[in-house]
Amino acid sequence: MLMSSQSLATDTAENSVLSLLYTIPTAGARRWRVAIVALTLAAVAVASASAGESDVAVGRMIAAQSLIPGRVACAACHMENGAGQPDVGIPRLAGLDARQLEEQLAYFAKGERRSAAMAPYAVALNNTQRRQVAAYFASLPVPAEPDRLASTPQQLARGRSLYADGDQHTEMQACVQCHGVTGLGVGQFSPRLAGQSAAYVADQLARWRAGDMRDPKGAFMQAEARTLSDTDIAAVAAYVAHLGQEP
Numbered sequence: 001m002l003m004s005s006q007s008l009a010t011d012t013a014e015n016s017v018l019s020l021l022y023t024i025p026t027a028g029a030r031r032w033r034v035a036i037v038a039l040t041l042a043a044v045a046v047a048s049a050s051a052g053e054s055d056v057a058v059g060r061m062i063a064a065q066s067l068i069p070g071r072v073a074c075a076a077c078h079m080e081n082g083a084g085q086p087d088v089g090i091p092r093l094a095g096l097d098a099r100q101l102e103e104q105l106a107y108f109a110k111g112e113r114r115s116a117a118m119a120p121y122a123v124a125l126n127n128t129q130r131r132q133v134a135a136y137f138a139s140l141p142v143p144a145e146p147d148r149l150a151s152t153p154q155q156l157a158r159g160r161s162l163y164a165d166g167d168q169h170t171e172m173q174a175c176v177q178c179h180g181v182t183g184l185g186v187g188q189f190s191p192r193l194a195g196q197s198a199a200y201v202a203d204q205l206a207r208w209r210a211g212d213m214r215d216p217k218g219a220f221m222q223a224e225a226r227t228l229s230d231t232d233i234a235a236v237a238a239y240v241a242h243l244g245q246e247p
């Protein structure tokens with residue numbers, strides 16, 4: 001629930017990361033906002049449970065309560081239902097693979113996947129807490145209708161073509177080969193993309209293209225993004241955000 005919003009404009013480290021998000025053509029000049037999430041009664045009830053709590057239940061507490069003095073909780077940015085904030089590129093976590101989420105948290109903590117926004121949160125968690133919070137977000141149902149940025153029919157058509165057939169001029173492989181026709185990903189190899197926000201997908205592609213490895217498996221996506229133009233990144237990202245709603 002979005003009760004009020006607060007600007008992080010004073011935090012220059014986070015701003016430098018987010019300025020990348022702002023440059024995505026479809027993202028527009030929106031301000032990043034942090035939703036203040038109310039702790040639900042259920043989360044408070046879980047807090048009083050003792051031994052035998054499942055990973056998901058403890059993970060829910062971690063997601064809803066700030067562990068770091070002066071900083072917000074995960075849910076303030078990723079939302080309590082894990083839907084993220086599609087307009088500003090904060091990724092959806094709901095329904096992603098638990099192992100992948102846990103691994104990405106470890107990469108953020110090590111600084112291998114560079115994100116000024118995520119690093120302090122990932123560092124604050126120990127291995128067990130990473131597993132628990134990953135289990136919580138993975139357990140959440142994928143939102144049926146992701147919020148989407150406006151896109152044109154031309155963008156979607158170009159995006160669909162890149163996704164399904166790749167690009168014969170640049171020899172870019174089709175995304176479908178590794179992420180599947182419906183974008184559900186392939187086990188723990190490649191992540192689910194269906195319904196992920198266009199702003200986030202475009203940001204990740206632009207960073208791989210710029211040579212950012214992100215993690216050891218980043219080589220697959222670096223090769224993929226190498227030849228993509230800004231226009232094609234925007235198109236394929238718009239298409240990915242529509243995956244799952246296709247007939």
Ligand code: HEC
Pocket residue numbers: 017062063072073074075076077078089090091093096101102104105114115117118121122125133134191
């Ligand atoms: C201040 C806002 C903010 C907070 C708070 C936050 N995140 Fe994030 N998170 C982000 C942003 C922005 C990204 C995208 C990072 C990037 O690659 O640039 C992200 C990315 C992630 C990813 C990677 C998702 C993927 O598909 O690879 C995971 C996992 C994640 N966050 C988990 C968490 C957890 C767990 C917490 C709480 C302990 C948390 N985040 C708190 C903003 C936030």
Ligand code: HEC
Pocket residue numbers: 091162163173174175176177178179189190191192193200201204205213214215216217218219220221224236237240
């Ligand atoms: C050769 C296999 C392969 C192909 C082809 C491929 N991907 Fe990927 N993709 C991966 C792997 C592996 C990962 C995980 C990378 C990592 O963890 O750093 C990934 C990760 C991603 C992510 C990050 C998701 C997240 O939650 O952070 C996005 C976005 C993405 N791919 C989009 C695409 C798009 C768009 C295309 C087509 C233009 C594409 N991929 C083609 C293998 C592939």
